[in-house]
Amino acid sequence: MLTDTCFHCGEDCTTAKISHDDKLFCCNGCKTVFEIFSENDLTCYYDLEQNPGTTPIEINGKYDYLDKPEIVEKLIDFQEDSTEVVSLYIPHIHCSSCIWILENLHKLNKQVLSSQVDFPKKKVSITYKTEYFSLKHLVELMSRIGYEPYISLENFGQSAQRIDRSLVYKIGIAGFAFGNVMFLSFPEYFEVSEYWLEQYKPVFRWLMFFFSLPVVFYAGRDYFKSAVKGLRSGILNIDIPIALGISVLFLRSTVDIVFNLGSGFFDSLTGLVFFLLLGKIVQQKTYKFMSFERDYKSYFPIAVTKITSEGKEENTQVYDIKRGDRLLIRNQELLPVDGVLMSASADIDYSFVTGEAKLVTKVSGDKVYAGGKQRGNAIEIVAEKSVEQSYLTQLWSNDVFRKDYNPKFQSLIDKISKRFTVAVLSIAFSGLIFWLFYDASLALNVFTAVLIIACPCAIALATPFAMGNLLRIFGKNGFYLKNTNVLEQMADLDVFVFDKTGTLTMNKKSDISYSGLTLSEEDKMVLKNSFRNSNHPLSRELYSFLSSQNIQDSESFEEHLGEGIISSYGDHTYRMGSAKFVANYVEDSTVSTGVHVSKDESYLGKFEFDTIYRTGMEPLFQSLDNHYKLIILSGDNEGERPVLTKMLPKTTQMFFNQKPDSKMRLIEKIQSENQHVAMVGDGLNDAGALKQADIGIAISENVNVFSPACDAIMDASEFYKLDKYVEITKKGIQIIKFGFMFSFLYNVVGLYFALTGQLQPVIAAILMPLSSISIVIFTTLATQYISKPIVNK
Structure with a gap:
C-alpha cells in the first residue's frame, strides 16, 4: 500500500512521487538504492530499521577529483597490484542496520573484498579490487545507498571526523528548560494565592508546556528512537522504561493544564531528561578518557x-x-x-x-x-x-585473525537487562493499578518513579568500566591485550603452555661455545649473514656472537620454522639448525641446546648454548602450579630436561623436539577435553599454537615479533608477574559481581520508596545517573587498588 513517505529514507514525497514495486520513493536515488538491494537479495536490510537510509544527494561529477592518482595515493592506506585498502569516515553511521549494510558492500559489488566498521569512530575500512573499479566508484556506491563518506582535501591522511556536539546542545536545551520551568513552578510549590499570581497562573502553565516541547521532541528523542528500535528487533532494552516514563509525564502534564486540573509534572519531566543526559555525558567522557589513554600509550612494545x-x-x-x-x-x-x-x-x-x-x-x-x-x-x-599505532591496532583486530569468543559475563549482562526490564515494567504497572484504587493522586508519581529509578544502567556499566580500566592499567605496565574479551577468557583458564627458547630463556645472555672444524672468514661471513636474516632467538644470539663484520647478502635464503636455515653463497650451500635437519641424526638428549652447521653436506661443527632462564621463572611456576596445569613445549632437544626438572614443580609436563604443527595439535587435544588453554610463546615459531589456544600471549624482548595470531603481547620484563596479572583478572570479575550486587541493592531500596509514593520522579531522575556514576567510580578505584602488585614503580 502506497504512503506519502519515501520507503527508503522516510522523507515526505508528496511533491515528487516515484512509484516502483508498489512503493513510493522521493527521488531516483532512493529508488536506485532499493533496486540495488533487491537485485542483490539485501531487502532484509529494511527489516532492521524502517526508513533507514538518508536521502541520496546528486553525486554526478562530485567525486571526479578521485580520478587523480596523486590524490588517491594520499587517501588510501594500502595499494598493491590490483588491491587497495581505504578507511573512510561515514557521518551517517548510527545503528546496527548501518553496520550491517556497510559490512555487506561485497554483495553490492563483487570488486569489494571486505569491509569492517569501527562504530565508535564512525569509520569503515574497505578492501577492494581495482579491476574495473576504483576509489571513486566505491565512494559513489556508498553515496548512492545513503552513506556518503566525508573526505577532507585539506588534511590528506588525517582523521576527518567532525565533532558531534549534539549531546552538548541537548543538555543545554534541557538545562535551560529545566531552570525556567522550576522558576515558573515556584508559585505552585509555595501555594501562593495572590490575585495577580492567580490571574497569570494559566500563562505560567502554558509557558512550562512550551518549554517542555524541545526537551521531549529534541533533547529526549534518542530514548524514543532506541526504544522503538529495540521493540522492532524484539529486544527489551533499558531505554524502553525511560521512554515510557517521559511519555507518561508529558501526556499527563498536558492533560492537567488543558483541563485545568493542575500544573502537571513539567518540572519532573525536564529535570528527568536533563539529569539523564548529564549522566550520559559523564559516562561518555569517562569512557573516552580511558580509550584515549589506551591509544596514547604505545600499544606494542616491539x-x-x-x-x-x-x-x-x-x-x-x-x-x-x-x-x-x-x-x-x-x-x-x-x-x-x-x-x-x-x-x-x-x-x-x-x-x-x-x-x-x-x-x-x-x-x-x-x-x-x-x-x-x-x-x-x-x-x-x-x-x-x-x-601509526592505530594502523597496527587495526591489523591486530582484523577479522581474518579474530577468534570466536564466548564472554559469559557479557551474555549475563544481556540476560539481566532483558529480565530486569520485564520486571520493572511489571512492577511499574502493578504499582500504578494498586495506587489507582488506593490513592489515585499518587498513582502517576509511583508509576514514573519506578520506571526511572529501576534502570539497569549501573549493571550494564560494571563490566565495560572494570575491564576497560584493567585493560588500560595492564597496557601501561607492559602487558597489551587486544580487547576486554581476552581479560574475561584469562579468568577462566585451566592450562598454561610455555615455549622454552625465547620465552623461558633470556635472549643475548647465553654463554656460547663452538666445537668442530675451524671456520674460515668466508664461513663466518655467510653464517653471520644467515643469522642476520633470521628472527629466531638463537639466530639473534649467534649473530651477535660471530665476530665477522663483512656482511654480504646470501644468494638464497630459506628458513624452515622449527628446524633451521639453508643459505648459499658462491658455489657453497650451508645448513644451520637441529642435528636432524643439518646432519640427519638424532642428537643425544643429554647434551645442551645447540645449533649445528654443515657446508656442502660436510659437517662443520656446532654452537652450544649454556642457557640462562628468565628472572623469577621458578616462583612464577610455583605460583601457577597451585591452580593450573603446566606444560612446556620446546622445539629443542631434551638437554635442558634435567635442569628444568630441578627448577620447576614436579607436576610440570615437558615435551621436546616439537615442531610448530605438533605444538598446535597438542593444544587442540587439550581443548578437546573441555579445558581452556593459554599459550605463551615468542610469536615466531609459535604462531599456529598462539592462534589455536584460547589465549595466545607473545613475549617481546626488543624484537619485532608482532603477530595478529596472538591475543596479548607481554614485555619480557613483565614475564615474572604473569601469575599476578591472571590473579588480578579474577579479582576484576569479583568487582563486577560486587557492582551487580550494589546495583541490585540500590534498586531494591529505590523501588521501596517509589512504590510507597515517597519518591518524586525528579529526585529519581537525579539518583539514577548518580548510581551509574557511582558504579564508574567504584569499579575504577577498585581495579586501581587490586592492580597495585603489577604497577611499575
Missing part, C-alpha cells in the same frame, strides 16, 4: 633494527621511527611503516592486510606498505612516515 649513519645496527622502539630512517627488516618481521625498498629485491607477504596469502615481489626503489611481512633475506627500507 622494536625494529635501525641502521645509523655510521652503519651500526641498533634496536629502536617502533614509535620512535622518523621519516628518512633506514630500517633492517628480517625474515618473518613485520614492516611497521610505509617506506621505499633499498635492497635489490624483496618478497612481501601482505596477507595481514588483504587476507590473501601470496608473495609480492618488489625491487629496489619500489614502495612497500606497513603490515607486510618480509620472507627471505633481510632487507633495508627507508621510512616514508612515522609509525
